[in-house]
Amino acid sequence: VEEDFLTAATATADAERLRQEHAHAHQVRRNRQLRGALATVAALLAVSLMAGTVAGLRGREAEAAAGRADAAAVDAVAARLAATALSEPNPGLSLLLARQAVAISESPTTQGALLNGLMNAQGLQWLAQARWGPNTDTFDHTFTPDGRALLHLNSLSELQTLDTKTGFSLHGALAGTTWGGPSWQHGWAGYPGGLIEGGRVAVLSHARPKTAVDPSTEQPSKDEASIELLPIDVATGDPAGPAQRVPGAKYVFGDAVVEHGDRLRISPNGRTVVSVLEGHVRIWQRRGGSWVGPQSVPIPWLAPADAEGNVLVGATFAAAGDRASIMFNQIGSVADEGPTGVVVDLKRARLIGPSLPEGRASALSHMAISPDGSMLLLGDSEGPVRVRRVADNQELYAIPGQSPATVVTWSPDGSQVAIGRLDGTSEVYSLNPLRRIMVSSGSDRVSVLAFVGEHGLAAESITGSIARYDLAALSPVATQLATAPIHAVDAAAGLIAVGEDDGRVTIRDVRTLGRIGQKLSLGPYAGRDRRPDMAAGRRVTALALTPDGSAIIAADRIGHLRMWSLPGHELLWSRDDAPTAWLAISPDGRYLATAGNTFQGGLPDGVPLTSSFTVWDLSTHTPRLSEDLTDARLHPRPGSGADQAPTPRAVAFTPDGSKLALPSPTSTAS
Amino acid sequence: VKIYDVAQLRRQALWLITYRNGLSSIAFSPDGQRLLAASPDYLWEWDATTGELLSRSLVPGLRNLTRMTYTDDGRWLVISHPRSLTVLDAQTLRVVVADLPLPTQAPTDAFAVTAGQDHQLIIGTRSLLTSIDMDPQRWKTSACQLVGRDLSKDEWNRFLPAIPFAPACG
Numbered sequence: 001v002e003e004d005f006l007t008a009a010t011a012t013a014d015a016e017r018l019r020q021e022h023a024h025a026h027q028v029r030r031n032r033q034l035r036g037a038l039a040t041v042a043a044l045l046a047v048s049l050m051a052g053t054v055a056g057l058r059g060r061e062a063e064a065a066a067g068r069a070d071a072a073a074v075d076a077v078a079a080r081l082a083a084t085a086l087s088e089p090n091p092g093l094s095l096l097l098a099r100q101a102v103a104i105s106e107s108p109t110t111q112g113a114l115l116n117g118l119m120n121a122q123g124l125q126w127l128a129q130a131r132w133g134p135n136t137d138t139f140d141h142t143f144t145p146d147g148r149a150l151l152h153l154n155s156l157s158e159l160q161t162l163d164t165k166t167g168f169s170l171h172g173a174l175a176g177t178t179w180g181g182p183s184w185q186h187g188w189a190g191y192p193g194g195l196i197e198g199g200r201v202a203v204l205s206h207a208r209p210k211t212a213v214d215p216s217t218e219q220p221s222k223d224e225a226s227i228e229l230l231p232i233d234v235a236t237g238d239p240a241g242p243a244q245r246v247p248g249a250k251y252v253f254g255d256a257v258v259e260h261g262d263r264l265r266i267s268p269n270g271r272t273v274v275s276v277l278e279g280h281v282r283i284w285q286r287r288g289g290s291w292v293g294p295q296s297v298p299i300p301w302l303a304p305a306d307a308e309g310n311v312l313v314g315a316t317f318a319a320a321g322d323r324a325s326i327m328f329n330q331i332g333s334v335a336d337e338g339p340t341g342v343v344v345d346l347k348r349a350r351l352i353g354p355s356l357p358e359g360r361a362s363a364l365s366h367m368a369i370s371p372d373g374s375m376l377l378l379g380d381s382e383g384p385v386r387v388r389r390v391a392d393n394q395e396l397y398a399i400p401g402q403s404p405a406t407v408v409t410w411s412p413d414g415s416q417v418a419i420g421r422l423d424g425t426s427e428v429y430s431l432n433p434l435r436r437i438m439v440s441s442g443s444d445r446v447s448v449l450a451f452v453g454e455h456g457l458a459a460e461s462i463t464g465s466i467a468r469y470d471l472a473a474l475s476p477v478a479t480q481l482a483t484a485p486i487h488a489v490d491a492a493a494g495l496i497a498v499g500e501d502d503g504r505v506t507i508r509d510v511r512t513l514g515r516i517g518q519k520l521s522l523g524p525y526a527g528r529d530r531r532p533d534m535a536a537g538r539r540v541t542a543l544a545l546t547p548d549g550s551a552i553i554a555a556d557r558i559g560h561l562r563m564w565s566l567p568g569h570e571l572l573w574s575r576d577d578a579p580t581a582w583l584a585i586s587p588d589g590r591y592l593a594t595a596g597n598t599f600q601g602g603l604p605d606g607v608p609l610t611s612s613f614t615v616w617d618l619s620t621h622t623p624r625l626s627e628d629l630t631d632a633r634l635h636p637r638p639g640s641g642a643d644q645a646p647t648p649r650a651v652a653f654t655p656d657g658s659k660l661a662l663p664s665p666t667s668t669a670s
Numbered sequence: 671v672k673i674y675d676v677a678q679l680r681r682q683a684l685w686l687i688t689y690r691n692g693l694s695s696i697a698f699s700p701d702g703q704r705l706l707a708a709s710p711d712y713l714w715e716w717d718a719t720t721g722e723l724l725s726r727s728l729v730p731g732l733r734n735l736t737r738m739t740y741t742d743d744g745r746w747l748v749i750s751h752p753r754s755l756t757v758l759d760a761q762t763l764r765v766v767v768a769d770l771p772l773p774t775q776a777p778t779d780a781f782a783v784t785a786g787q788d789h790q791l792i793i794g795t796r797s798l799l800t801s802i803d804m805d806p807q808r809w810k811t812s813a814c815q816l817v818g819r820d821l822s823k824d825e826w827n828r829f830l831p832a833i834p835f836a837p838a839c840g
Contacts, residue, residue: 084829096838103838118813486796491784510801655702
């Protein structure tokens with residue numbers, strides 16, 4: 001008991017230290033703000049004290065001064081509370097404190113703290129640290145559907161159920177997985193096969209040598225082991241039934257072959273087991289209390305040489321249990337090519353849909369089949385994540401991203417997807433339309449991600465950090481939509497105009513951010529030159545909606561200027577000789593101001609030759625006022641990149657439209 | 671900064687401000703009374719009619735400014751940086767939220783920021799279009815709804831021991 005107490009006490013101290021470490025990164029930024037806010041408090045207190053002193057000295061003004069002092073003191077209390085809110089690690093409490101500060105004294109300072117709290121509300125409920133060593137294998141961990149436990153395999157091949165709130169092991173190493181067996185068992189002694197019966201039972205895949213181990217070599221005398229399944233009660237850690245023989249499932253080793261074998265995955269309904277072995281998908285069905293199979297489905301496009309060391313690395317099942325997506329990898333392959341995937345019809349035992357990814361130039365990093373079995377979520381080692389229809393491989397959604405997607409998953413109802421990335425970011429999107437609901441940052445690769453409970457999300461990083469989010473507690477002040485890269489944006493009359501790559505312009509509704517009509521294009525551009533400098537020239541660098549929303553004007557830096565009517569998309573005006581960095585429409589809609597450069601070689605990373613601005617009359621589409629801003633001392637300036645180009649960096653009309661202001665980035669003295 | 675008279679279509683500048691390190695952005699206040707310009711270190715504020723310098727404010731992060739805009743209600747001035755936003759009180763030009771992070775995924779994210787309608791702020795990045803509600807009155811309601819509870823008596827006593835218990839979410 002004493003030892004238990006000491007262990008628990010140490011563990012609690014460790015947990016506290018880890019929690020603090022996690023909070024630290026967040027606090028660095030908050031503390032900067034805190035310092036600023038505290039300075040404010042000090043100043044306000046000084047004012048308050050001074051006011052109090054003055055009140056004491058001057059009798060007749062005492063009452064008024066005391067009132068001012070009280071007000072200043074109240075402001076100081078509110079500012080101090082706002083500062084406390086910024087450094088409070090508990091997100092809910094932080095927000096309540098900022099809210100209270102606003103209630104005590106509504107000022108830009110307290111409001112700013114409230115906005116900060118709301119923008120940081122990413123639904124984080126708690127962080128815990130797995131107490132049994134970091135993950136070893138990305139795809140072998142599973143959260144229970146209620147999110148309370150995590151089936152976790154550590155680097156000693158010990159399999160545990162961890163309490164996600166504390167990170168502690170619930171029952172120690174589960175049956176048959178305790179380390180200490182002969183070395184050949186490493187990685188095969190016990191493997192998480194999946195959760196069944198709504199997450200109440202964990203099924204372990206367990207290799208059992210067919211013959212006794214030879215004590216002189218510590219090797220089994222035969223070069224094969226059979227594999228059986230062990231059901232474990234998650235709540236107690238005890239066996240939930242006898243070991244189940246899986247006929248033909250085997251582990252193969254020896255001098256002549258690469259060690260490989262069936263890594264079994266069981267469907268959540270408990271009726272199907274799948275594996276990949278030697279170029280075949282293998283399927284077993286549960287019939288009358290025993291496993292029947294395997295049915296072997298060849299993977300036709302796999303070269304025989306590639307097939308030997310195939311091993312399953314992950315499988316997801318449609319809710320009906322009739323389809324599965326299966327990922328497999330090459331054991332001991334020289335080139336780490338990443339996993340390959342197939343979709344299997346489990347009832348008819350055949351592959352469906354296209355092979356994934358097309359060709360062997362694999363960029364697949366993770367995949368998951370939708371609960372209804374009709375769609376695939378495909379993570380890419382370059383960052384983008386795609387949703388494709390299984391039937392015809394048509395891409396339905398493309399979710400951009402720069403950091404490789406390490407894990408992807410569907411919500412149980414199929415309306416949302418979650419993505420974990422190498423840089424530690426976790427994201428949740430809703431589909432139809434594609435909308436980003438949540439993003440949270442982390443520092444290490446996200447290795448396990450699951451929708452849990454009513455509206456929860458659970459994530460584990462490769463270093464064993466477990467995060468739990470509440471998707472019902474996300475910031476209501478920010479609405480986010482996943483889009484192509486945006487270079488310019490304007491809003492007017494209930495519309496948003498967005499300028500993207502390749503001269504594309506999208507019109508959206510200002511409230512819903514939903515797209516209105518087809519995309520417009522400044523092009524067509526000649527050819528499909530993908531050089532970065534060419535791409536830069538084709539960006540929509542500037543655009544503006546007319547104040548009444550009846551037209552849009554957009555331009556790029558290589559000369560295309562277009563005006564379209566809205567919502568009709570009729571081309572009203574078009575020039576190909578107006579390189580534009582900035583533009584603005586006067587509030588009365590009568591004038592357009594443009595500013596931009598011409599470049600040597602015509603592309604915007606060349607040497608800027610001229611710099612000018614023009615005011616156009618929009619009723620006649622003629623220039624009414626223009627000025628050459630070219631500075632002879634700066635043009636041309638060899639070697640200067642686009643960033644150094646003396647481009648006029650903004651144009652602004654006064655609200656009454658009578659005047660126009662233009663800053664020049666040059667150091668011209670005049 | 672050069673100010674041109676558009677109505678009269680006059681070619682010459684009405685008044686001219688120069689700053690030796692150059693000005694990176696510019697905006698008129700929504701009431702048209704003031705003109706704001708950003709240099710690498712300071713925000714400069716002039717009377718838009720006379721050209722008289724009203725204030726000069728040291729604001730961190732101006733060096734990597736990408737865009738600058740007032741919200742439609744004129745209450746906030748928002749400056750965008752490659753990976754974050756700075757929100758200033760438009761009246762005093764004091765920073766109220768520094769380094770407000772927007773989830774972006776690459777340092778090359780180009781921020782495009784503009785004021786929408788009804789206190790909305792619209793932000794475009796490399797992968798996201800974001801709309802932020804900039805109405806402080808709605809922030810109050812949102813915060814209470816989001817947390818779904820009020821400060822407990824214990825929490826109140828911890829943070830505001832000298833003040834009678836009167837939690838804001840009520």
